[in-house]
Amino acid sequence: AQRFASIRAGVIAGILGSGGLYLGVMLMAGGSIYWVLWGLLFFVLGFSQKYWLPILSYPIESAWNLWLYRAQKRHPERSVELLSQHSAFWNEHQRLPLRGLESLLVTVHKDNQSAAQEAMMQLSNGLQSWAVQATQIEANMQRLEACDTIENIAEVHEELIVSEQLKGDVGTWLHGFFQSSQEVNTALKQNSYQQAAALKVVIKALKTRLEFLSSKKSAEVQRFGEIAKTWLRLVEKYLDDMLKIQEIPNPYIVGIPLKEGQDVFIPRPQVNKRIERLLVDRSAPPLLLYGQRRTGKTSLLNNLVKRLPDNFIMLFVDFQGPLSSAQDHLSFFYNLGRAMIKAAKKHYPNLTFPPLTEDTLRSDPATRFDEWLDEIEEAIGDKILLLALDEFITLDHAFHKGRLERATILGIFRNIIPHRSKFRFLFSGSHTFEELEHWPNYMINVQIAHLNYLSEEEARQLIEQPIKHFPLRYTTEALERVMTLTRCQPALLQSLCGDIVQIKDAQAVYKRLTVEVEDVEAAAPLVLEHGSLLFVEILEEENDQHGQAILRFMASHGEGAVVSLDALAAQLPGDLESRLALLLRRELIEPVGDEGYRFQVELVRRWF
Template identity: 45%
Template sequence: LSLTLYALPYTLAERIAGPWSGALAGALGSGGAFFLFFANTTDYIPVLLFSFVGILLGFTLAWWRPVIFYPFIIIWNFLLFRLDERRAPAQTPHLLHRHSAFWDEFQRLPLVGLDTHLLLVMERNRQEAEAAMAYLNTTRQRWAARAAQIEQDARQLMACHSIAAIGEAYHRLSTSEATDSASALLRSFSRISQDVDAAMRQESAYNRRLALSAVEDRLDGLLRELTRSNDRYAARFRPIAAHWREVVADVVQQLAEEAEMRQEIDNPYIIGVPLTEKQEIFVGRSDISSHIEQLLLDRRRPPLLLYGQRRVGKTSLLNNLGRLLPSTIVPLFVDLQGPVSQARDHAGFWYNMARSMIRSAQRQRDLILPPLARDALAADPFTGFDEWLDQVETVLGEHLALLMLDEFEVLDMAFARGRLDADGVLGMLRHVIQHRPRWKVLLAGSHTLDEFQRWASYLINVQVVHISYLREEEARQLIECPVEGFALRYEPEATARVLALTRGHPFLVQLLCAEVVALKNEQPAEERRLARLVDVETAVPRALDHGSFFFADIAQNQVDLTEAEVLRLLARQGEETAVPRQVLVDYFPSLMALENALIRLQKRELIERIGDGYRFQVELIRRWFARQPA
């Protein structure tokens, strides 16, 4: 009778207004009905007691029902799982939608086996599983959705049996910025996968082997860490790390055996991408890093501008400042050509900025900065980012933070297109410079601030650090001994010719020397280990062809029509030949246009003045322009 008096009003009210209304109606029904039923009795104590118990049971339904019915619910769910297991994989929909997690909203206890059922459906019907997980993430059973996703990621990682599969794994991983151990492990595997992908994109077998050896070392470190760890996920992910290390080690060994069998000279030169701090080929720049260090210690805290032409090594220097500067300075590198400047609003801009800074601190100084949640920037992005900087300063302690913004010109394009507000972003940078003494700001680009007036008005007293050609001893090291144990020797005349053709331009030195190594590897083994003058000259046309993207960028993006015509005229005169100024004046109808062109070309370090004439600064660039049709 009690059950009936409770169930009838509960069912009616639950259908109309929801479970809590049903509980209230059931409580009043079971308690109130008994009170009316026994209204004529003389002993009210049992009636009142029974009514109170009925009402109490109704109001505490959400607490006692999950516990009492839990064994029956588990049996029901297990039967559904076993039935789904025996169904044909192609038979849909699965019985998962009948699981109690999708209709019993009062159940607060973890439903054992729900994650296993999710995995089964995920393997057979990804779309159905994702819909179920999306719902579960809004309930108390969200643990199961997360556990199933982690296990699915672990299975995908374990299924990578080739180096190509490992290099593609990061595309499929569902990583997040969460601080729990599973998310941290997945981010580690994602970064390793990205490093493998980058390694396999290297042009030379030597650089692939070098990059993969670094990945192997990282996997060794991860294995040791997982072996020592007591974390619950350590045992699950350690076999994956061991498997990946075995795959990577096999490829490294295979590359080494192939190189030994062919007796090839390893080509250490890296063309077209900046050098990272892990690449041994980076040479020199100690004078520039020393100058930067002196300016960083200046009490006036001036902002810095690393200025130099394209491909002259600005980004490579920024990547390597961590090992050139004292450990008390923490470099925070931000590439503005990436997601930062492409953000659609200020929240996305500061979020991507923080992500880059966090990654750089960990890579350069093994320092873990606090995460910045995107939600914290939703209401007020500038205040949210400023508060995050307070947290970063707490972690930094007495260390000095060097915020390095590479390719700052790209950000100006975002201002011009209206995606970002110049006053807000530049005002924030000026605020950091003026009011945060432990922070220094360094911009890097191929333009001066004079060409960007709105930057100049916010960043006052900028100290320019000019980066240009390598010094002769640095260029010689890059030619003759780029890495330890380099097998190719150069005749003195061959080295001198490389210097004369490139003037120590770091990109062009690597471009030409890479072609020399490739040329020597095509020769008989007895002639392979010594580079002669004729080898350098033979490699020049190949370098001009393979480096055409560098030269074409000058012609198409860095000079206007008048400047391009000046370059073509100078190029036709031959090596080290200066064109008299009067010849140029007679050739161009507008003296003002000529003067402006000569000034800009000298500023871009393409030409130089010799006496009363002008010539190319770099012979390889002159040769490329000389090859172009008039």
């Protein structure tokens, strides 16, 4: 009996079967045929108990569970103890749903999440597993309904139980609320201008969900609709109140590349024209977008896709992502293909690339990747594919650490350039190929587009009109001082102007909208504090200790000071020429005729 049902079924079948055997013996001793039928009945009942016993015991279990639920209402401090006595935990064979179990679980979850989670784990693989999902849904709903301030909305995603198992309308709504909560949380940490833009996105999403509400009649979806209306009202009120405050919008973005179409992105027409001209060149040379850190290379690439001719498909690949941690060729080519497919889906939704799996690459990664490129060429038809590879220096780091072979990776690139006419390469980084070992042997006839400081006209636009109807006005002296301190370096301009906005926003209304030289000088120390990442990168990554010693010595002479070669040689003996050459190549210092050297950017000098 145990083999067909369970241990308990075996026990019951044994008892009833023994009774049936006893009755059979009695029959053989001269008893009635009815005793045989009774014995057979007992025997069948023993084997089929898992079908009829749950029905028979259901009223008793329901009455017991109801008593537990009412006891929990009277003694909420005993919720965990009473939950453990629920029949779902001592009669795992009950097939019928024990209504009310989810309510008890939700109550326990409020006060003791660990106990509730443990109980749900026990139930998840049993016959009452439905209660686990019902509990998650009800607990989520109660949390969402409890949000009565925008701060609650921003924090609730940390408490929601959201999993891929929640399907259908319920799963869609819960994932939507989870995302909206995260977006509100991010928005509240930004300045007012960016905050307003982010909250408008949340409002649009909530309104979109409510538009589809009328076609859904389930009670759960209707509850979600009421929650969405409450959230919409709270977010709209918060945004309306915020906009009524006379605060200067701060559109400046520091430390992250500018995405496509952002107002504060300043086009570089000269660099763009050079790139576009070289891309249509029939010789198709590899291009290098070269510039020092934080000069806007990634931002330019993010915005280049809309400026290219219609016959170009541009795929942006960031080598600082998963590609930088590739441990072998299989991982490298898989992540490169994955990044290309992802970029194509983002900008060219009607273009379908063939899949590239790890199993496909496993036998011979380089060869299989090259074969995959054949399929890519067929997929793009008569288009030209531009592969923009940002921060390629991380690939060189992988070569030096021995994780990747230079000849294999660069050999693939070298082979593609002359033999695949539909492909173009645009590398981007703060190093030239000549600085890197062996790269010039593979990257032949490279054309460089140099990205450096903004022009004076471009800098004025970023300072005075970063967005339409920007209210701040700079005096002539203040404008000149901003450009002097930053040398029109894009990241430093964004940082300094952003701090100026914060300073002006705290001033009295009558002087708030005019920027004086004093405001610029007050903001300069804040840049050194808030923009430490840029300066740390310069200090730690661009130079060795000897180069840093040169910079500190020059910085000690004050703003605009020219330090002679003799003074540098007397203070810092050694291989001065090569160290100065590196600092010149990194565009940290510049020669001043035969007099000596000085810092290119005053704020960089102040950091040292």
